[in-house]
Amino acid sequence: MRIRALLLTVIAVVAAGCGGDPTTGKAGLEKSTITLGMLPLPEVAPIQIGIDKGYFEAQGLTVKVEIIQGGAAAMPDLLSGKLDVLHSNYVSAMLAAGLGVAKPKVIGEAYVAQDGNFVLMTKRDSPITTLAHLKGKKVGVNTLNNVATLAVSALLKTAGLAPDDVKFVEQPFPQMAGALDSGLVDAAVLPEPFWQTAAKDSGARQLSELFTAATAKWPMAGYVVTDQFALQHPKTVAAFQRGLQQATTTAISNSADAKAAILKYTKIDKATADLMRLGGYSTSVDKGRLQRVADLMLEFGYLKEKLDVSSLLLTAGTS
Incomplete structure (x- = not known):
């Protein structure tokens, strides 16, 4: 299974060392500049909005974006510290957790599937x-x-x-x-x-x-960090969450802002963007929704034993 093979290679990456420079930055953050790996999909429009409108900057945080090919493939970069935050579908994150090759922590939700998405x-x-x-x-x-x-x-x-x-x-x-x-x-x-x-x-x-x-209403993806990053950079994580929530709220209330943002990091043209329905942005991580993913993965053999998604959350219920 290619996805599992990719995740298993993470073990070697971890052995080589992980984590970034915890140098204190502006606003008292442990890191004032973070690198976020994301797929060029509509669901990450809030990240672009947060950068463009200065929501992250207002929190003392600079977010640098790297386009990735997939959550599973980029997991080694997260564990090595090349990426600080990873935009990943939940199945990839849960496979990594279930295989014991990573301890991802979900710090924000990206998208919940709606009709037409x-x-x-x-x-x-x-x-x-x-x-x-x-x-x-x-x-x-x-x-x-x-x-x-x-x-x-x-x-x-x-x-x-x-x-x-x-x-x-x-x-x-x-x-x-x-x-x-x-x-x-x-x-x-x-x-x-x-x-x-x-x-x-x-x-x-x-x-x-x-x-x-x-x-229905399926949680597609979220933003994850390693458990070590979350432990060593709590103020940085909190600053990212605040900026993300403000940007996501903007995306929810104004689809024009979301569509304008999408044009900046994808090859989608405006005419096609105008046809999109969007609407699945979420400002919170719901434990019950995530558990549905893990339980369906167990039912169809993606996981060998039940995964309690509480282990993926910074706090019970929401991040």
């Missing part, structure tokens, strides 16, 4: 019109054995199918519509704005919302 698509003339028709078919996901495959597995269950009834095919989101058109995959998981583009350019059709029924 993530969909399962088929090509325009596909004979697949129900989930049951997916039996024996190929389903495109951006990463194997992670949040997309977990969500599709939950969908398949509602149609009486098991994960083994389909073949998951890994394909980056930017290439997913092409894979669907060419027949490389029969159905594809697409987030905003990729599904809107696929529908507009090639007539791709929506087969189902990705997060529905048991996975």
Whole structure:
């Protein structure tokens, strides 16, 4: 399993040393400049908003951004101290915790899936019109054995199918519509704005919302640090949380600000951004929501034993 192999390599990174320079910065922070690794997705718009509007600066904090390819792949950089904060989907973070190769702490939530944020698509003339028709078919996901495959597995269950009834095919989101058109995959998981583009350019059709029924209002991702960073930099973490909450509140109240921010760190054009629904930004980390992720991971074999998500939180319930 590629994701687990990536996470297991973290052990070697930890042995080489971790943590950053705890030099006291302005406003009495242990670190006044932090590096945050994030995927170029709509869910991290509050980070750009917080930088542009000076919300982090007002807390005495400078946030430098590095674009990453995925939470699991960037976990070694978090543990080595190359990154101070990591934007990661919760499945990757929980896999790391469950395998015992990391002790991530969630210090803020990025996004909770809403209707229209993530969909399962088929090509325009596909004979697949129900989930049951997916039996024996190929389903495109951006990463194997992670949040997309977990969500599709939950969908398949509602149609009486098991994960083994389909073949998951890994394909980056930017290439997913092409894979669907060419027949490389029969159905594809697409987030905003990729599904809107696929529908507009090639007539791709929506087969189902990705997060529905048991996975409705699904917590997608959050901002994590190592337990050591949280222990050594409590004022820095608190400053980041305050800036993030203010930026997230802005994103929730004004989608125009969020869409303008998205244009700065993605290749999305304004016309496509205007089609996006957004709406899933969250100002708090809810323990009950996170436990749903861990429990579904256990049900489908991603975790070998039950994970109490309290271990991922700085305090009980919220960060």
